Amino acid sequence: MKSLITNGTVVNADGSAVADVLVDGEKVMAVGRGLAGSALAAGVETTFDATGKYVIPGAIDVHTHMELPFGGTFAKDTFESGTRAAAFGGTTTIIDFAVQSQGKSLREGLDAWHAKAQGNATTDYGFHMIMSDVNDATLAEMDQLVAEGVTDFKLFTAYPGVFYSDDGAIFRAMQQTAQNGGLIMMHAENGMAIDVVAAQAVAEGKTDPYYHGVVRYPVFEGEATNRVIRLAEAAGVPVYIVHLSARDALQMVREARDRGAMAFAETCPQYLFLSLDDMANGFNGAKFVCSPPLRPADHQVDLWHGLVKDDLQVVSTDHCPFDFETQKQLGVGDFRKIPNGLPGVEDRVDLLHDGGVVGGRITKERWVDIVSAAPARMFGLAGVKGVVAPGADADLVIYDPARRHTISARTHHMDVDYSCYEGRSVTGGSDIVMSRGRVIVENGNWKGEKGWGRFLRRKTAREHLV
């Protein structure tokens, strides 16, 4: 089955042009002018007029947590509801984090996440692997996972007693990954020091959500970021800092890149558009509790500079939604017990179009780069996702750069009872969203199907980065 998108402005990371896009089955067959009526287009069943619209590669969110267990509860979105909400917002691929629980094997963790996703995801998906234990057995398992297309491993310098790994464990995982060609992802905050300051705050009666944002000092993120990059340099492995929030950490990434280190980083919309001030409204601030925390607003300008200068390559969401009326209430009286995480998988593309492109901070090509093309390059999907080109998957979005809409929990599709951006008006929205050639969102209507999404076996960082 063929379909044709005519007269849109095709926006790729490396350039834009008015062109038609011909889709055959699950792939893009041709991109060019005047395809309508050509021999190639014989047999086209559906034509979409994209005059005045952009045609962009479906966006890729490389940091989501569907159904993540945290603090005695679970992130609310399932692979079905989460990928559906993502699609409404123009995101057609997610890479979620499978979790190895302490004392269990990587295999058990990965199998559990396959079971959550398979038959449920509405769009394509991949997995990174969170490692909670580094030992001889789990190190050996890492190579097997790389062979299965799970090519990145996330470790934490935060959350002592849960996900935390000490420097020796991190270094061993880095050495192993230097051998198997994968990528190390790091949550870089000094969790040991944070726990000291957090306990002191609670002892002083400072228990409101706001103090979650205060006790996790930016310098603790800067210190851990520098430390893990230095360890990665010693191991000879590429390292990717997840959810970078503070200028202190950005400075470490910039210095590393300037000296030629294989250091990469993402930030998230919440660090570009929200700030510590949002956490100040009594327990309402729990809506904004995530780690690293929202920072004082003056950090935002540095993060935008980081995106412009390519010291930050990607914007992901760290989507991890908990209902305010029930789940976030676990932390009444002690901010340390608030489940950490924000909803956002649906809003990223529009927020970055509005704040970035309409706001004059980045070009539309850079926008496509940071939400789609760079994630594909970084995470082993180059040529398959993240580009509108012959042979690539027909994950396509007809994007209206002029449509204004208001973000609200009343209208969003994420399974969570609040929005961090409630009432914010944004310019830009997805009209038509295709996943492998199939229309799954059409002008606000759901046309997709539970179980349509396939697991993506990804290539390794070595094949793309080094």
Ligand SMILES: [Zn+2]
């Ligand atoms: Zn996360």
